Structure formats: structure tokens, C-alpha cells
Amino acid sequence: MTIPGERSTHFRHERAASSRAAWLYAAIFVASAGFVAAGGRAIDLLPGFEAVILLLVVGTVVVPLTAGASDTPGWETRAPTSAARLWVPTVVGLAFAVIIPIAAQVRTAVPLVPPLAVLGQATAPLAAALAAGARWRELGFGPGHRTWQTSIVLVAPIAVGLVVLVDAGMVAGPTLPTVFLLYLFSAAIPEEVHFRGVLLTRLMRLWGPSWAIVASSLLFGAYHAVANVTYFNGAPVPFALALGVVVEGTLGLSFAIVFLRTRNLVAVVALHTVLDTFNFTLLPHVQRFFM
Numbered sequence: 001m002t003i004p005g006e007r008s009t010h011f012r013h014e015r016a017a018s019s020r021a022a023w024l025y026a027a028i029f030v031a032s033a034g035f036v037a038a039g040g041r042a043i044d045l046l047p048g049f050e051a052v053i054l055l056l057v058v059g060t061v062v063v064p065l066t067a068g069a070s071d072t073p074g075w076e077t078r079a080p081t082s083a084a085r086l087w088v089p090t091v092v093g094l095a096f097a098v099i100i101p102i103a104a105q106v107r108t109a110v111p112l113v114p115p116l117a118v119l120g121q122a123t124a125p126l127a128a129a130l131a132a133g134a135r136w137r138e139l140g141f142g143p144g145h146r147t148w149q150t151s152i153v154l155v156a157p158i159a160v161g162l163v164v165l166v167d168a169g170m171v172a173g174p175t176l177p178t179v180f181l182l183y184l185f186s187a188a189i190p191e192e193v194h195f196r197g198v199l200l201t202r203l204m205r206l207w208g209p210s211w212a213i214v215a216s217s218l219l220f221g222a223y224h225a226v227a228n229v230t231y232f233n234g235a236p237v238p239f240a241l242a243l244g245v246v247v248e249g250t251l252g253l254s255f256a257i258v259f260l261r262t263r264n265l266v267a268v269v270a271l272h273t274v275l276d277t278f279n280f281t282l283l284p285h286v287q288r289f290f291m
Contacts, residue, residue, distance in 0.1 A: 019210035019211075020210075021210035021211045021213070021214040021215075022210060022214065024214060025214045025217070025218070025249075025253070028218070028245055029245060029246060029249070029250065032242035032243070032245040032246050033045055033048065033242075033246050035238075035239070035242045036239055036242050036243060036246065039239055041232070041235065041239055044232045044235065044239070044243055045243075045246060047243075047246075047247045047279070048243075048246040048247050048250065050247075050279075051246070051247050051248075051250035051251045051254070052250060054250075054251065054254045054275075055250055055253055055254045055257075057154070057254075058154075058254045058257050058258060059257075061153060062150055062153065062154065062257070062258055062261060063257070063261060065146060065149060065150060065153060066145055066146050066150060066261035066262060068145075069145040069146075069261070069263065083206070085132040085133050086132070086202050086205050086206050087202075087206070088128055088132050089125055089128035089129035089131075089132050089134070089198055089202055090198075090199060090202045090203065090206070092124055092125045092128040092198075093125040093128075093194055093195075093198050093199040093202070094199075094219075096117075096120065096121045096124060096125060096194060097194075097195075097199075097219055097222075097223045099117055099120070099121075100117050100118065100121055100223070101223060101225070101226035101227070102226075103116075103117035103118075104117075104226060104227065105226065115186075118186055118190050119190075121190040121191070121193075121194050122189060122190035122193050122194070125193070125194050125198040125199070126139065126193055126194075126197065126198060128198075129197075129198045129201075129202065134201070134202075138201055139193075139197040139198060139201060139265075140192075140193070140196060140197040140201075140259060140263070140264055140265035140268075141197075141264075141265065142263060142264060143264070144262045144263050144264025144266060144267075145261070145262050145263050145264070146262060147262045147264045147266045147267050148266075148267075150258065150261070150262050150267040151266060151267040151270045151271070154258070154267065154270070154271045155270050155271060155274045158271075158274045158275060158278050159274060161278055162176065162274075162277065162278055162281065165278075165281060165282065170281075170282070171281050176277065176281075179277050179280070179281060180273060180274075180277050183272075183273050183276040183277050183280070184269070184273045187272065187273075187276055188269045188270075188272035188273040188276065189269055191220075191272065192255065192259075192265050192268050192269045192272055193265065195216055195219070195220050195223075195252065195255075196216070196255060196256060196259040196265065196268060197259075197265055199216050199219070200212055200213065200216045200256055200259065200260075203215055203216055209260070213253060213256045213257070213260075214253075216252065216256060217249045217250070217252030217253045217255075217256060218245065218249055218252075219252075220248055220249060220251075220252035220255075221241075221244035221245045221246075221247070221248045221249025221250075221252060222241060222244055222245075222249075223244070223248070224244045224247075224248040225237065225240045225241040225243075225244045226240070228240035228241075228243050228244055228247075228248075251275070254271075255268045255271070255272060258271060
């Protein structure tokens with residue numbers, strides 16, 4: 001039973017992978033990668049390989065691992081809601097996708113703005129969704145499905161990579177817990193609650209799973225465009241936006257699929273945290289190597 005205009009939220013990875021939404025994302029990905037390469041910044045595409053590899057791992061390992069879940073997500077077992085109750089938290093989520101990058105640009109002048117904005121990112125869209133009638137379970141706070149197995153499968157190889165970096169003297173081991181906690185609370189938790197817990201689930205009910213996954217992932221990539229200017233050595237904004245599609249947008253696809261397969265935020269928050277810790281620990285060494 002659905003509201004007028006509300007789409008089925010049944011998620012089939014086979015159907016989603018061959019949908020028009022998936023083909024659209026593939027076209028945007030290829031065009032973005034081509035634009036970056038044509039602009040003489042092909043080396044900046046390296047993190048995109050990591051994102052594609054992760055997507056392949058999710059498709060070939062996580063999807064079979066999480067087989068057997070009920071086809072009906074928790075929110076379809078309750079009475080339908082109005083479209084307005086879906087759009088209000090969606091709009092709040094979209095607003096914070098704009099606010100956070102802007103807040104990051106004023107951190108030097110007003111140091112309190114970024115942490116307050118991140119706190120708002122983790123709470124305001126969530127509060128809007130709950131106030132609009134969403135349940136904790138449908139936002140990723142339920143028991144989940146094979147959550148811990150999925151977390152171990154995804155996190156263990158990256159953790160091994162971190163151990164290798166420490167053993168090679170590229171990373172100071174005592175600093176890793178601090179870095180881990182930094183990315184856990186400043187990026188992984190607020191971004192996953194925001195983009196997967198709220199935006200993805202609201203868009204699924206409005207547009208269906210395929211379009212919701214692609215739209216939320218593209219938004220996740222665009223959200224990182226301002227940060228990519230710094231990450232990629234002063235890349236011009238058009239290139240930073242294209243790299244957002246290739247790198248963070250593709251990571252967003254993996255995060256979305258993991259979230260939908262496990263029905264829980266735990267695995268995707270763990271993956272996001274460890275991946276950020278690994279990437280930003282390794283980044284200075286990669287940049288020195290290619291500069």
C-alpha cells in the first residue's frame with residue numbers, strides 16, 4: 001500500500017544494476033572521468049579505481065553475503081504517509097548538503113561554525129524525518145541483517161592496509177585512534193545518517209530504489225566538490241565536481257547498497273570511517289610520490 005506518487009521500495013540489486021538510473025550514472029561517470037583526463041589531471045583519477053574496486057567487492061561479496069533478507073523493508077509494513085511528510089526531511093537534508101561545504105570555508109574566520117554545522121547535519125535531517133513520522137528502524141537504527149559479518153568483510157582488508165602502513169613507517173601508530181575517532185564523528189556518522197539514513201530512504205519512497213541510489217550518490221559526490229579542491233591540490237571547481245562523481249559519488253553507490261542490504265547504519269559507518277582513515281593517512285605519501 002503506497003501513497004499517490006510513492007514508489008515501491010523493494011530493492012533488487014540485479015534490477016537496479018540494469019536500470020535506466022544505473023546507465024545514467026555510468027554515462028555521467030564516464031563523461032566526468034573523460035573530462036578530468038582531457039584536462040591533464042588523469043593522475044587525480046587514481047582514487048576512482050579504489051571506488052570502483054569497492055563497488056565490485058560490494059556486488060560480488062556483500063550482496064551474496066546478505067542474501068535472505070525479507071523483501072519488504074520495515075517502513076512498508078506501516079500505513080502510508082503523505083508526500084509532504086517525505087519531502088520535508090528531504091528538503092532539510094538537501095539544505096545541509098549545501099550548508100556543510102559553505103561552513104567549511106569559514107572555519108578559519110569562525111572556528112565554531114564547522115563543528116556546529118556537522119552537529120546539525122547529524123541531527124536536523126534525522127529530527128525532521130522522525131517528526132514527519134519515520135521510525136528509527138527505517139532510518140538505519142534497527143537490528144539490521146548480517147550487519148556484523150558485512151562489517152568484518154569490508155573493514156578487515158582496509159585495517160590490514162593500515163597495519164602495513166604503520167609497519168612501513170608511513171603512519172605513526174599511536175595517532176591512528178585519534179584519526180579514526182576524528183573521521184568517525186566528523187564525517188562517517190553525520191554523513192551516513194544524513195545521506196543514507198534520511199535522504200536515501202526518503203527518496204526511495206518518492207522515486208523508487210534505483211533512482212534514489214543514483215540521486216543520493218550524485219548528491220554525495222557534489223557535496224564533496226569543495227573539499228576536492230583541497231584534496232586534489234587546488235583542482236578548479238569543474239574538475240573537483242567531476243572528481244566528486246568519479247570518487248565520492250561511486251563510493252556513495254557502495255555505501256547505499258551496503259546500507260540497503262544490511263538495513264542498518266553500522267556496517268556503512270564502519271566502512272566509511274576506516275576508508276577515510278586509510279585514504280587520508282595515505283594521501284600525503286601518494287601526493288609526494290607523484291609531485
